[in-house]
Amino acid sequence: MNFEAKLRKTFSSDGEILDPDQFINKLTSARYAQALKRSQVISGYLALTVILFVGIFGFNELDQGAILMEGNYYYSTSTDFDQGEDTEYFNDLALYIIEQEEDIWMAFSFLDEVEYDNIINIMEEES
């Protein structure tokens, strides 16, 4: 007997048949299970993306305006107001001071005070 025939003989005894109906049932369940798993993985990824997005967005929002002074973070409370209107108001005030007092340094010191006033107050309260 040649080598090839001998090899084939190794497999000759096989020939069991599966029940097609049973196999189809198992196949259908396996397909559904796979589809379910796939949809779970997809929704998992979606949820993760949303959490990451909200996390990054939230962190950026909270992080805005934080000023580090003497190892502590201080947050400007001026974000409670409309930033645009606020700036315009202070600019007008500064112009008014320059026109009235004719002293530009006074206007600078006023703007400086406005910017750091809240922080200085907080620091004073803490000490």
Added chain:
Amino acid sequence: MKTDRELIEEFQRGSDAAFNELVRKYLDLVYGFFQKITSDKMEAEDLAQTVFIKLFKALKKFRFESEFNTYLYRVNVNTANTYFKRNKWRNMLHLDQVPDTGYVETSREKEWRKEEVWAAVGRLPTKQRLVVMMRISQALPFKDIGNILDITEGSAKVNYHHGIKRVKLLLGNNQ
């Protein structure tokens, strides 16, 4: 009785019953193929299931560029190839663990176990492995093997020749 093309077209229009009919038609062929490759019936059934799940996904976009039969063989062979790769190390270990019975067999007396043969086939380079696998398990003509693997008949013969030579060596048959 409906042809494969009709069944596939029906399935593409949304009929799962048509797919189930295809499964019924080709179950013996697919299961038989894997039964020859594995020694475990459950494993053969799992591999057959993998093939039909792959077909369920792929047939929705099947364009009839090749015969369904050829396509099915390709899926079978690819699944078997993945199985071999997955079990390569395990097979190598099995092949090396020859029990020492204190009895030296002559090559004429020696009969191989299926696992031994497939472990040796599993150690061949991919193309040789696929050709040898199809030839010894399905006794397919080289022309069909060439069609399935997208190689020429001559290339299939050459790969088979080299592959079988190596299997012979690995199985320790120097006839």
